[in-house]
Amino acid sequence: MTAAPAESPAPVPGAPSGSARERILETAFALFYARGLRAVGIDTIIAESGVAKATFYKYFPSKDDLILTYLDKVDGVWTGQLHAAAASAGEDPADQLVGLFDALYSSCQREGYRGCAFINAAAESAPGTAIHTRTVAHKQAVLAWLETLAARAGAAQPGQLARSLSLLLDGGLASGALDADPAAAEAARATAALLVQQSTRRPSAG
Template sequence: MISDGEATLPPAESIAAAAIRPADSRERILAVAYQLFSRRGVRDVGVNELIERSGVAKATFYRHFPSKDSLVLAFLELRDQLWTVDAIVGQAKQRASKPTEQLLAIFDVFGEWFRRDDFEACSFINILLEMGPSHPLGLASIDYLARIRGHVQALAEQAGLDRPEDFARSWHILMKGSIVSASEGDTQSASRAQEMAGWLIQHHSR
C-alpha cells in the first residue's frame, strides 16, 4: 500500500477549484454543484440552494442549466474528468511504470482516499442507486462506470492479459466492492481488494 512521501490525493473541493474559474457564473454554479452533489447526492440538493450558494440570479442559473438534471449531467462529466481520469487513473499511472503495477496502484490510491475525513464514495454508484437505472441520470452514471472499466481494460490489454474485457468487469467488481466496504467503515478494504486483484491478474496471465 501507500508509503510516506508518495503523492497524495487533494480534497474534492480543491480538485474542482483547480479546474474551474470561479469568476465565471456557469463555472461557479458547477463548482458549488460539485461540492454538494458529490457529498449529498441529487435529491437532497435543491435548485434554490444551488442558486443561493453560487451567488447568481435565478435567470442566470437557468440560462446556463435549463434544468437541475442538466446540471447533474455536467457534474457527472466533470467528476469523470477530475476524479476518474486525473485523480484515480492518472495517479495510479504516476505511481508505477508497468501496466499490471498501475492496475494494482489503483488500490493504493483508493487506500489513501478511504482514509480521508472527506471520503465521499463514488458519485456514479451513488446517483445510479439514488435515481435508478432507467432514469436519465442513472443511465449516465452507468455510462461513466463503463468508462472506468474501459480504462482498466486498456491497461489489461497493454499488459497482455487474457480476456481483457472479462478481466475489466471482474476488476471493477473489486473496485466498487472496496468503495462500498469503505463506506461501511472498513478503511482497509483497499488492501483486501488489492490482494484479490493480484490473484485476478495471475488468473488472466497467459
C-alpha cells in the first residue's frame, strides 16, 4: 500500500503568498514573461509556487490551460493600463488616442521589460492553436477599441487610423524591448499625435 501524498508541500522560501491557484498564476506570470512560454516547465512552476503537483493539476489540467489563464491575466493588466492612460488624457477622444501611448512609455521603463507578452506568445505558438487564437483575439479587441475612439474623434477613416495606431503601439512595444530605451515610446507617441491631428482635421469654414 502506498502512502497518500501530502496535502501540500512545505512552504518554499520566497514563494508567492495567497491561495494555491493565485500562487501558481503569479509564479507563471513572472516566469512566462521573463523566460518564454516553452522554456518554463510545469515542474519549475510547481517548485517555485510551493504547491503539490496534484494541486497544480487540480486547477490547471494542462500547461496550455495555465498559459491561456496567464494570457487572460496579461490582457486584463495591459488593457487596464491602456484605458487608464487614455482616460488620464481627458474626455476628448482625440486626446485619448494620443494619451494611451503613455502606457507604452511606462511599460518600457519597467525593470525586466521584454516587450508585448502577446506578440511573444504568438511567436511561440502555431496558428490555429488555442494560444495563438487568444493572442489574435487580444489584438483584435485593442484594434476595435482604437477604431471606436477614432470614430468618436471624427476621423474620416477610423479603421485606417486605428490600424496605424495599432502598428505604432506594437512597434513601440517591440522596439522598447530590443533597444531597452523608452525613446521608442516617445517617438511612437509623437507620431501618433501627428496621425490623429491629420486624420481628424476639419476643413476650414468659408
